[in-house]
Amino acid sequence: MGxxxxxxxxxxxxxxxxxxxxxxxxxxxxxxxxxxxxHLLLDRSYHHAAMKRLEDNEKRGRPDIVHFALLEALGSxxxxxxxxxxxxxxxxxxxxxxxxxxxxxxxxDRFVGLIEQLFEVGRVPSTGQILxxxxxxxxxxxxxxxxxTHVVAFSRSGSxxxxxxxxSRLSAEKMPVVIIGAFPHGHFTEATKKLAxxxxxxxxxxxxxxxxxxxxxxxxxxAISLPTKRIKRTDxx
Amino acid sequence: MGxxxxxxxxxxxxxxxxxxxxxxxxxxxxxxxxxxxxHLLLDRSYHHAAMKRLEDNEKRGRPDIVHFALLEALGSxxxxxxxxxxxxxxxxxxxxxxxxxxxxxxxxDRFVGLIEQLFEVGRVPSTGQILxxxxxxxxxxxxxxxxxTHVVAFSRSGSxxxxxxxxSRLSAEKMPVVIIGAFPHGHFTEATKKLAxxxxxxxxxxxxxxxxxxxxxxxxxxAISLPTKRIKRTDxx
Numbered sequence: 001m002g003x004x005x006x007x008x009x010x011x012x013x014x015x016x017x018x019x020x021x022x023x024x025x026x027x028x029x030x031x032x033x034x035x036x037x038x039h040l041l042l043d044r045s046y047h048h049a050a051m052k053r054l055e056d057n058e059k060r061g062r063p064d065i066v067h068f069a070l071l072e073a074l075g076s077x078x079x080x081x082x083x084x085x086x087x088x089x090x091x092x093x094x095x096x097x098x099x100x101x102x103x104x105x106x107x108x109d110r111f112v113g114l115i116e117q118l119f120e121v122g123r124v125p126s127t128g129q130i131l132x133x134x135x136x137x138x139x140x141x142x143x144x145x146x147x148x149t150h151v152v153a154f155s156r157s158g159s160x161x162x163x164x165x166x167x168s169r170l171s172a173e174k175m176p177v178v179i180i181g182a183f184p185h186g187h188f189t190e191a192t193k194k195l196a197x198x199x200x201x202x203x204x205x206x207x208x209x210x211x212x213x214x215x216x217x218x219x220x221x222x223a224i225s226l227p228t229k230r231i232k233r234t235d236x237x
Numbered sequence: 238m239g240x241x242x243x244x245x246x247x248x249x250x251x252x253x254x255x256x257x258x259x260x261x262x263x264x265x266x267x268x269x270x271x272x273x274x275x276h277l278l279l280d281r282s283y284h285h286a287a288m289k290r291l292e293d294n295e296k297r298g299r300p301d302i303v304h305f306a307l308l309e310a311l312g313s314x315x316x317x318x319x320x321x322x323x324x325x326x327x328x329x330x331x332x333x334x335x336x337x338x339x340x341x342x343x344x345x346d347r348f349v350g351l352i353e354q355l356f357e358v359g360r361v362p363s364t365g366q367i368l369x370x371x372x373x374x375x376x377x378x379x380x381x382x383x384x385x386t387h388v389v390a391f392s393r394s395g396s397x398x399x400x401x402x403x404x405s406r407l408s409a410e411k412m413p414v415v416i417i418g419a420f421p422h423g424h425f426t427e428a429t430k431k432l433a434x435x436x437x438x439x440x441x442x443x444x445x446x447x448x449x450x451x452x453x454x455x456x457x458x459x460a461i462s463l464p465t466k467r468i469k470r471t472d473x474x
Contacts, residue, residue, distance in 0.1 A: 045344040062343075064344060068305060068308065068343075071447070072448060072451070076448065080442060106301045107345070108345035109282070162465055163464065164464070202468065203314055203467055204471045205314065211309060211312050214309070214452065214455075227399045228399055230440055230442075231438075232397075234397040234440075234441045
């Protein structure tokens with residue numbers, strides 16, 4: 001009991017799409033990185049000019065959002081108790097299953113290199129225990145696999161509730177799932193919204209995905225009294 | 238009322254020290270970045286080999302810690318209410334005063350470039366409203382200026398308490414100050430510990446500085462009922 005499933009959804013994480021491979025900004029970045037454009041992550045910091053012609057471009061090309069949010073998730077006490085299962089669902093319908101033992105690089109360039117390897121090979125590391133695994137998968141398929149009993153998605157367009165109130169109810173579920181958008185602007189698609197039992201707004205302003213991730217996990221920990229349980233262990237030592 | 242002062246202390250943020258300027262790893266990085274070594278930030282991701290000879294090297298050269306922690310601080314609802322005052326105190330006794338209006342680059346390389354500019358010029362941006370300001374200043378000097386009425390530092394060697402318990406007391410203070418270590422390993426110096434009214438341990442394992450920053454701010458928000466106050470505003474709109 002006490003398990004929480006976290007899905008970072010419609011994440012702005014993808015390889016540079018074919019339509020951009022010949023753009024000068026992408027070609028010069030490709031030379032600098034010594035990798036073919038198809039093996040590079042789309043990143044607004046470096047491909048801003050090239051991204052103008054992309055559909056939905058304001059939602060795309062922000063690997064840093066997944067990086068920070070995963071660092072918050074994987075470093076949490078909940079994850080260290082193996083009570084957090086983390087997935088990244090990308091805007092192009094890939095799903096990354098994240099092993100709770102994963103120690104992500106804190107350095108952004110190394111994180112990007114790792115995810116590029118994942119997109120190329122499908123798993124990281126290439127041999128031994130799998131830490132990150134990539135598969136083509138939609139959000140409905142993923143939710144079905146998680147055997148979710150209740151799904152909460154967070155969006156500014158949702159019903160206003162405090163996070164404490166939402167999590168105190170949700171955490172009592174057998175298999176609670178939270179969906180957090182991992183894109184910089186815009187909203188969930190209608191298809192994503194339909195998958196949630198509740199769509200909740202916890203603040204009148206947009207919270208960054210990593211901040212919401214941190215707070216949701218912490219409220220779940222509070223709801224299952226994890227801080228108190230863990231702090232007692234410091235007395236023993 | 239409701240103000241909180243956050244100090245990211247003994248932060249692993251400094252220019253490359255003179256002893257390392259001639260090291261091959263530093264020289265090649267300097268050529269690549271097209272900047273003199275003295276104008277570059279020390280960064281274990283790139284200067285690992287060179288850092289071996291540095292005193293206290295396990296506590297140094299991690300700008301990413303300040304980056305993530307500041308992103309958590311500046312993006313918080315508390316900061317948007319102008320109820321958070323954030324400072325970075327570095328391991329070499331510089332203090333960065335962070336204007337709450339600052340929108341930090343999310344991209345790590347751009348953050349590093351910005352801090353390098355700050356170390357060179359002393360303020361960012363160089364003209365107009367100051368967002369980041371650097372001054373030589375010790376932690377006692379900074380604490381004196383904040384007119385702190387109660388100072389809590391977080392350390393695994395402190396007294397065990399839940400964060401909720403600590404903040405519910407601290408947030409009732411006139412001028413509460415929290416000190417969070419922004420270094421990767423080791424402990425606060427004895428001098429830093431003596432400045433705190435309480436040293437608190439909130440988890441038996443080390444929490445990353447950005448996670449602790451996020452949770453401390455959120456508990457302070459809860460203690461002053463900010464989530465409820467802000468969520469009511471969504472009903473009006």
